[in-house]
Amino acid sequence: MFSLHAPAGRRALLPALLLSLLAFAACGRHDDASLPQAAPAIKVGTQPAPDAEQVLSRQILGSPRTLDPSLSTGIPAQHVLDDLFEGLVTIDEAGHIAPGVATSWEISADGLTWTFHLRDDAQWSNGQPVTAQDFIYGWRRTVAPATASEYAQALAPIVNAYDISTGKKPVDQLGAEAPDPHTLVVHLVAPTPYFLELLTMAYLAPLYKPAIDQWGDAWIQAGHMISNGPFLLSESVINGHITLLKNPHYWDAANVRIQKVVYYPINDPSAATSRYLAGELDWTNRFVASDTERLTKALGDQVVHGPYFGTVMLGFNNAVPPFKDNPKLRRAMSMAIDRKIITRYIEHGIATPAYNMIPPLAGYTPAIPDWAKLSDDDRHALARKLYHEAGYSDKHPLNVVLTYPTSGPSVRRFMDAIAAMWRINLGANVQLYDVQWKVLLQRLQMKQPIFFWNAWIGDYPDPFTFMQLFQKGFAQNYGDYYDPKFEALLARAQASPDNAERYRLFHQAEQILNDDGAYIPFYYYPTTHLVKPYLKGWKDNVLDRNLSRYMVVLQHEGH
Amino acid sequence: MLRYTLRRLLGAIPTMLVIISLAFVLLHAAPGGPFDAQKALPPEIKKSIEHTYHLDEPLYEQYGRYLVQILHGDFGPSYQYRGTRVNDLIAEGFPVDVGIGSIALALALIFGTAIGILAALRQNSVWDYLPMGIAMLGISIPSFVIAPVLILIFAVTLHWLPAGAWSGGDPSHLVLPALALAAPYTAYVARLMRGSMVEVLGSPFIRTAHAKGLPLRTIVLRHAIKPALMPLVSFLGPAVVGIITGSIVIETIFGLPGIGRYFVDGALNRDYTVVLGVTILYGALILLFNLLADLAYALLDPRIRL
Numbered sequence: 001m002f003s004l005h006a007p008a009g010r011r012a013l014l015p016a017l018l019l020s021l022l023a024f025a026a027c028g029r030h031d032d033a034s035l036p037q038a039a040p041a042i043k044v045g046t047q048p049a050p051d052a053e054q055v056l057s058r059q060i061l062g063s064p065r066t067l068d069p070s071l072s073t074g075i076p077a078q079h080v081l082d083d084l085f086e087g088l089v090t091i092d093e094a095g096h097i098a099p100g101v102a103t104s105w106e107i108s109a110d111g112l113t114w115t116f117h118l119r120d121d122a123q124w125s126n127g128q129p130v131t132a133q134d135f136i137y138g139w140r141r142t143v144a145p146a147t148a149s150e151y152a153q154a155l156a157p158i159v160n161a162y163d164i165s166t167g168k169k170p171v172d173q174l175g176a177e178a179p180d181p182h183t184l185v186v187h188l189v190a191p192t193p194y195f196l197e198l199l200t201m202a203y204l205a206p207l208y209k210p211a212i213d214q215w216g217d218a219w220i221q222a223g224h225m226i227s228n229g230p231f232l233l234s235e236s237v238i239n240g241h242i243t244l245l246k247n248p249h250y251w252d253a254a255n256v257r258i259q260k261v262v263y264y265p266i267n268d269p270s271a272a273t274s275r276y277l278a279g280e281l282d283w284t285n286r287f288v289a290s291d292t293e294r295l296t297k298a299l300g301d302q303v304v305h306g307p308y309f310g311t312v313m314l315g316f317n318n319a320v321p322p323f324k325d326n327p328k329l330r331r332a333m334s335m336a337i338d339r340k341i342i343t344r345y346i347e348h349g350i351a352t353p354a355y356n357m358i359p360p361l362a363g364y365t366p367a368i369p370d371w372a373k374l375s376d377d378d379r380h381a382l383a384r385k386l387y388h389e390a391g392y393s394d395k396h397p398l399n400v401v402l403t404y405p406t407s408g409p410s411v412r413r414f415m416d417a418i419a420a421m422w423r424i425n426l427g428a429n430v431q432l433y434d435v436q437w438k439v440l441l442q443r444l445q446m447k448q449p450i451f452f453w454n455a456w457i458g459d460y461p462d463p464f465t466f467m468q469l470f471q472k473g474f475a476q477n478y479g480d481y482y483d484p485k486f487e488a489l490l491a492r493a494q495a496s497p498d499n500a501e502r503y504r505l506f507h508q509a510e511q512i513l514n515d516d517g518a519y520i521p522f523y524y525y526p527t528t529h530l531v532k533p534y535l536k537g538w539k540d541n542v543l544d545r546n547l548s549r550y551m552v553v554l555q556h557e558g559h
Numbered sequence: 560m561l562r563y564t565l566r567r568l569l570g571a572i573p574t575m576l577v578i579i580s581l582a583f584v585l586l587h588a589a590p591g592g593p594f595d596a597q598k599a600l601p602p603e604i605k606k607s608i609e610h611t612y613h614l615d616e617p618l619y620e621q622y623g624r625y626l627v628q629i630l631h632g633d634f635g636p637s638y639q640y641r642g643t644r645v646n647d648l649i650a651e652g653f654p655v656d657v658g659i660g661s662i663a664l665a666l667a668l669i670f671g672t673a674i675g676i677l678a679a680l681r682q683n684s685v686w687d688y689l690p691m692g693i694a695m696l697g698i699s700i701p702s703f704v705i706a707p708v709l710i711l712i713f714a715v716t717l718h719w720l721p722a723g724a725w726s727g728g729d730p731s732h733l734v735l736p737a738l739a740l741a742a743p744y745t746a747y748v749a750r751l752m753r754g755s756m757v758e759v760l761g762s763p764f765i766r767t768a769h770a771k772g773l774p775l776r777t778i779v780l781r782h783a784i785k786p787a788l789m790p791l792v793s794f795l796g797p798a799v800v801g802i803i804t805g806s807i808v809i810e811t812i813f814g815l816p817g818i819g820r821y822f823v824d825g826a827l828n829r830d831y832t833v834v835l836g837v838t839i840l841y842g843a844l845i846l847l848f849n850l851l852a853d854l855a856y857a858l859l860d861p862r863i864r865l
Binding site: 071146162217275438 | 592714723
């Protein structure tokens with residue numbers, strides 16, 4: 001999936017940043033005084049608090065655009081829908097796949113037919129049983145052109161999904177069938193090893209047809225919505241709060257301790273930090289990078305940050321000069337940047353420098369270029385050599401415009417820093433040009449910027465979600481990158497049902513991108529949280545998805 | 560006066576039409592569309608979504624459709640919040656702003672006029688310089704500084720009041736946002752009131768009242784306040800609209816579900832219908848409150864006949 005936190009897309013950090021900027025930057029960062037020297041001590045017991053105190057106050061990074069699983073986009077919606085709906089499979093505390101409505105599944109030898117066995121005790125929040133037909137209804141609704149879902153294309157691995165979403169085939173041709181109410185057979189276009197991860201997403205949730213038939217668009221309102229997850233919708237106020245209550249009909253309700261979840265949409269990270277310090281939030285979803293040291297001093301191990309499945313990059317337009325057919329120049333630009341300085345001083349040590357595109361992923365060996373291991377001086381010398389070989393010098397410096405989205409002071413500092421690195425290490429003149437996010441998106445789609453900010457957060461933990469960015473014809477291949485060897489490797493990887501083989505092929509493909517200097521990797525996105533010590537069952541994970549059902553509020557004094 | 564009011568209301572119709580047309584054209588002229596996302600949609604799907612919202616029609620047809628729609632009191636669906644109507648967004652958000660705005664307005668008027676009058680009566684003393692100095696600060700310090708400072712003191716440090724959120728009108732949640740919103744207005748009202756009061760107190764009819772031996776209390780309350788309120792009334796017309804239609808800064812910092820955020824958020828996300836809906840509301844309120852201010856003039860100043 002895309003990233004720099006697109007407002008209308010799945011990630012909603014950008015509006016946060018934009019809003020803080022609109023609030024004239026200052027509200028995006030309070031002064032030093034806004035953090036107490038030491039947080040009041042919280043005494044935590046070992047026993048769960050009584051039911052009346054099992055209330056979770058969570059921050060989401062903005063109001064969900066909608067709570068309709070078929071139409072939902074953005075992280076905030078996914079977080080709420082993770083609690084409201086449950087797909088065939090779900091994720092556990094650590095972000096790994098866990099059985100959901102399906103208890104088991106079989107995959108055919110060719111990887112194209114998946115058979116899911118549904119539990120018979122799965123119920124909707126009104127007590128009706130959840131059947132395979134509810135999944136088929138939900139999926140058909142997501143791909144139907146009349147629904148106009150922005151995520152219709154995410155179902156493309158399922159047979160005929162793409163043709164249905166583009167109106168070429170009727171909706172009943174979707175490759176999913178229910179031989180009996182508790183068996184769902186899914187036909188895929190290609191072996192899709194990440195299909196289980198896709199199945200955890202809201203747009204593949206089952207839906208309760210009678211409620212949608214009865215209420216139309218208004219079925220997502222509290223009182224109308226029927227859901228099958230651990231929680232049910234109690235109240236929803238856009239930009240205010242979303243309140244969920246424990247769903248007594250959930251199959252695992254006996255193990256759900258939390259009685260009530262209140263989601264607060266807060267897109268200003270400083271405001272979230274204040275609310276946390278005031279004891280109004282049990283955990284927060286982002287803090288301002290420059291607050292890291294002070295927060296750590298005041299809160300100790302309540303400050304949690306870890307890797308996230310996303311990478312910040314810069315992209316080149318490979319179809320026009322100066323970067324067209326110029327791998328030496330592209331690589332020189334990448335080598336000239338001192339990533340450690342950026343992550344240490346601008347990201348305050350919470351981000352990890354990246355020399356490849358795919359963030360750390362279990363089982364996958366990242367393709368790190370050799371120059372990443374050189375000393376700073378050697379790397380700069382190599383960069384200068386390539387820069388000169390590409391035909392540039394102090395007398396004929398590179399002049400280029402770098403386009404990036406307006407999104408707050410920290411991005412500006414970061415851009416200023418890299419522009420200075422290019423000037424000092426190469427002598428290149430890079431002009432910085434910031435535009436509104438929507439404007440940048442439109443220009444990127446028209447392939448206008450020749451040098452641009454880009455960032456990507458994986459839709460599912462698999463290299464392909466990143467590799468696609470350089471695939472010919474892919475909508476987000478903004479730089480029009482094309483390499484036949486790369487394409488061939490991707491095609492082979494996609495056709496292979498063997499994951500180890502796929503990862504090997506992706507590794508080779510990533511190496512081609514590195515050798516070609518196809519993009520400039522910068523750093524992997526971090527997750528940053530403040531978490532109260534009395535919250536048990538919360539675990540930082542690379543997907544940054546935390547289901548409320550796993551959490552317990554322990555007895556505690558103070559907040 | 561009735562005829563005057565009717566004439567003004569009729570005159571508002573073409574003004575509103577100009578506002579709507581300009582906003583419509585400017586919004587659609589801005590680059591980028593509501594359904595541009597980094598996860599770019601395949602053209603067929605994007606087309607189907609845009610067709611659902613009639614965005615594929617020529618602009619003049621969309622404009623005509625929109626005008627007919629708002630005549631029926633329907634502001635259309637939000638593009639950003641799929642499945643939600645603009646009418647519902649405004650119906651939900653506007654009361655929040657009116658609630659906090661009214662409290663802030665009341666605070667600003669009560670404290671602002673009182674401070675202004677006292678400063679005018681003790682002109683050029685410490686009771687003038689001190690409050691006016693503070694008022695100057697109040698005007699100069701923006702709410703995005705005042706609000707976090709209030710949160711730091713009353714929520715984070717003292718734990719007296721919540722740092723944010725809207726709990727269906729729980730009064731404790733109103734206090735800090737209302738104070739932060741009121742601060743600059745209080746300061747402005749105080750300075751305005753002091754200025755006009757000083758002027759009125761120096762005028763011949765007040766000197767006459769003094770000469771007749773009337774007590775200060777009577778002079779101020781009976782004779783001086785009414786004419787001194789005139790500049791305040793003309794300030795209040797637009798100011799009331801500003802204060803009750805929400806502030807993006809206050810709403811963002813306190814996490815309030817008001818319409819100020821829809822306006823800015825909607826503009827950034829090219830949510831045309833939301834921005835238009837809020838613009839129409841703003842426009843109508845500004846016209847209405849300017850009319851009310853003019854009517855108030857007539858009540859306050861016997862020389863003005865409408």
